Amino acid sequence: VEPLPLHHYALVSLHLAEVTRATLQPEVAACSASRSRGSELYDIASMTLSTYTVLKASTTYGLRIMVFNALRFNISQKDGFHITTRSAEGDALDGTPSTVRFLASSGEGPGQSFGAYRLPMPSGTFSVSLGSMLPYSERGTPSSVVVFPLRVPFDSSQAIDWRLIAPQGYQWDFLASDFKYRAHDILGADADLPIARPPTPPALLPLNILGFGGNFQGTWRRSRVYGFVAGARVPDATPRSSVNAFFVQFGFSSGDVGDRLAAAAYDAPQVRAIVNAIVDYQVTSLAGQLNRLLLQVETVTNLRAGGGLVLHAPQGFVFKQSCIVLRSPVLEAPYQDLESAATLTCTATVPADGPRVAIAVVGGEVPAAKYEFMLDVENPRFAQSAQGMRWSFFSYANLELLELADLHSVAEGFGIDDPMPFAELVNVSSYASIQRDDHPSQRSFVVIGFRLGRAPPAGEPSALVVKAPLGFRFGALCQVVVGDDVFGPPSLYEGGYARFEAGASLVSCEGSRNTARLTLRPGLQASRSYAFRLEVFNPEVVSEPNRWTLSYAGEGASPFPGYRLWAFSEVAIEASHAARSTTAEGTTNTVSVHFRPTNALLAGGSMLTVTAPFGFRIEASCAARVVRLD
Numbered sequence: 001v002e003p004l005p006l007h008h009y010a011l012v013s014l015h016l017a018e019v020t021r022a023t024l025q026p027e028v029a030a031c032s033a034s035r036s037r038g039s040e041l042y043d044i045a046s047m048t049l050s051t052y053t054v055l056k057a058s059t060t061y062g063l064r065i066m067v068f069n070a071l072r073f074n075i076s077q078k079d080g081f082h083i084t085t086r087s088a089e090g091d092a093l094d095g096t097p098s099t100v101r102f103l104a105s106s107g108e109g110p111g112q113s114f115g116a117y118r119l120p121m122p123s124g125t126f127s128v129s130l131g132s133m134l135p136y137s138e139r140g141t142p143s144s145v146v147v148f149p150l151r152v153p154f155d156s157s158q159a160i161d162w163r164l165i166a167p168q169g170y171q172w173d174f175l176a177s178d179f180k181y182r183a184h185d186i187l188g189a190d191a192d193l194p195i196a197r198p199p200t201p202p203a204l205l206p207l208n209i210l211g212f213g214g215n216f217q218g219t220w221r222r223s224r225v226y227g228f229v230a231g232a233r234v235p236d237a238t239p240r241s242s243v244n245a246f247f248v249q250f251g252f253s254s255g256d257v258g259d260r261l262a263a264a265a266y267d268a269p270q271v272r273a274i275v276n277a278i279v280d281y282q283v284t285s286l287a288g289q290l291n292r293l294l295l296q297v298e299t300v301t302n303l304r305a306g307g308g309l310v311l312h313a314p315q316g317f318v319f320k321q322s323c324i325v326l327r328s329p330v331l332e333a334p335y336q337d338l339e340s341a342a343t344l345t346c347t348a349t350v351p352a353d354g355p356r357v358a359i360a361v362v363g364g365e366v367p368a369a370k371y372e373f374m375l376d377v378e379n380p381r382f383a384q385s386a387q388g389m390r391w392s393f394f395s396y397a398n399l400e401l402l403e404l405a406d407l408h409s410v411a412e413g414f415g416i417d418d419p420m421p422f423a424e425l426v427n428v429s430s431y432a433s434i435q436r437d438d439h440p441s442q443r444s445f446v447v448i449g450f451r452l453g454r455a456p457p458a459g460e461p462s463a464l465v466v467k468a469p470l471g472f473r474f475g476a477l478c479q480v481v482v483g484d485d486v487f488g489p490p491s492l493y494e495g496g497y498a499r500f501e502a503g504a505s506l507v508s509c510e511g512s513r514n515t516a517r518l519t520l521r522p523g524l525q526a527s528r529s530y531a532f533r534l535e536v537f538n539p540e541v542v543s544e545p546n547r548w549t550l551s552y553a554g555e556g557a558s559p560f561p562g563y564r565l566w567a568f569s570e571v572a573i574e575a576s577h578a579a580r581s582t583t584a585e586g587t588t589n590t591v592s593v594h595f596r597p598t599n600a601l602l603a604g605g606s607m608l609t610v611t612a613p614f615g616f617r618i619e620a621s622c623a624a625r626v627v628r629l630d
Helices: 075-079
Strands: 028-034 042-048 084-086 092-093 126-130 143-150 162-165 209-211 226-233 247-248 261-269 275-281 292-300 308-312 342-349 358-366 369-376 391-398 403-412 422-425 441-453 462-467 506-512 516-521 529-537 547-552 569-575 589-595
Touching: 042 209, 042 275, 143 247, 275 403, 422 547, 441 547, 516 529
Parallel strands: none
Antiparallel strands: 028 042, 084 092, 126 143, 143 226, 162 209, 162 247, 247 261, 275 292, 292 369, 308 358, 308 391, 342 358, 391 403, 422 441, 441 529, 462 516, 462 547, 506 516, 569 589
C-alpha cells in the first residue's frame, strides 16, 4: 500500500475551493489479503491502520495498492470494486453504496467501475502532450492536445467504439477545422486516423470524454503509427480526487471480451497553478507588534531573471520598503530555501488594494519546487478574526509586463489578537511526575499556564493555538492532559493554577511542525489561571528566538521564554599536535575542550566525561584541569 502522488495532497487556492488544511496521512500498520465467499483468488485487501492515526469524517483520502488484473473480462468486474470501513472492534461503519467509479465525471450507480481488456498497449505506444498548461481561465483559449504516437496492438477493418478521456476538470474544445488527424499534418505519423470526419466536442456532461463512436472509416493496422491534434480547456488546478492521466480505450462499451481490444493510460503534467501556499506567524499574533512570517509556496514554472513572486497581504500589515527574504532556520524536505535559489531583490509597496511584496529574480533561476522563506512585518494595529485575512501569491515570468507564470493562489491567513493577560511555561517541582525531558531529540511534556482577559464566546468549540520555536514538533495527534493529572500524581495543582471547567472539555489536539491546535468547548472563565500539560518533541538544537506563544478566543499572549535543552553549547576542541602515532612512538597530544553547560555541576562528586574517537588512547591515570573562562 502506497500514498498517492504528492499532487493529490496539495493545498489548492481558496478561490477554487473551501478552506483546506493538511490532514494526517493514515499509516497502514498491516495489509493482508483474503478470499471472498466462493472465490478461489485473494480478492479482499484488509488494511489495519496504526493506533496513532485516524480517518477524519467528511475528509477525502486516497491510496494505491497493487493488484493483478483478471485473465479475461467479465461484465461483473464493472460492479466489483467496493470499499468498507470497520472499527477496531469489528463494527461496520461506512461502505460504498455502489461500485467505486472509474471516472470521477461519471455519476454514482452500477456499472461505473472498470474491467480488463484483451490486449496490452506497452509503454511508448500512447503519448499525450499539451501546448500550454496555463489554465483556460487565464489564457482564454484552449490548449492544443497532441496524441502521438498512437500504435494499436490489433488489426481491424470493423467499426470500434473508442474514446479518449482527459483528466477530471478538462473540457474538450475545438473547431472541426482545428482537429488534425491526417498523416501529413502529424510529424512522424505514417497513416491517417481511420475516422470518417473530425469528432465533435461533448456538449453535455461529462465534458472530458471525447468519443469516436459511429465515426469509422478505413482500417486499424498494428504496423502503422497514428496521431491527432485536438484542443482542450485546462482547469484551474491539477485534479486531486481523481487520476491525473489521459486514457484511451478501444471497445470500452462492449460486454464481449473479444471486442474489448485494448486500453492505455498516460500521465498528464501538472497544471500551471501555485499550490501549497501557506502563511503563518512565528513571533506573535498581537496587534501592532513586530512579527516574522513563515511562508511556503510550490511553483510549477521556473522563474528566470525578470520574473518573480508577488505577495498581496491583507490591509494593515506593514513591510519595510527594502524588505529581506530570510532563510528558515529549520528547513525540512521537500521544501527548499528560496533565498539561496537565485539572486533576489525584495521590495514592498502599499497600493490602494493593500500591501504588496515583490520578490524579483535578478540573477540565476528559481526552479519549480516547494519553497519556504520568512519575512519581517508589523502586524495590523487592530484585532481582527482570521476570516477575510487572505494572502495571495502571484508568480510572474515577467514582473514588468505582468506576464503570468502560474495561476495565482489565495491562502488563509491568521487572526490578529488582543493581549492576553498572562501565559508561561510553568516551572514544575518534579520533571519526573509530568514526564518532562529537556534532552535533545526526546519526547517530553510541558505544563503551560495562561489567564484570559475575557470569557470565550458560547457556542461552537474553538482552537487554542500553541507555537513553540521552529524545530520543536508536536505529534499529528498530540497528547494533552487536562483535569486532575496536569501536574502528575498526586492531583494537587501548583502555583495557583486551576483545572479547566467541566464544560470546557478537550475535543481534539492536532499538531503540525511547531504548532499545536487544541480544540476546546467553551466554558473557561476570565481572570482565572489555568494549566494543561502538552506533549512535545524536542529538536537537536533550539532556534532563536527561543520563545513560545499561545492564542485563544481572540487573545494572544506576549511571547514567553522557552527552555534550554540539556546539552552543551559553544563547544570547540583544539589539539597541540595533529601527527599520527607510530608503532615505535605515540604522538602526545594535549587536547583543549571548550564548552558551556546548561545545568550546573554541584559539589559532592559530580562527573565530567570526555570520549575520544576510535584509535585514540587516553592514559589510565589521566590528568585534566577544568578552568572557568568567563
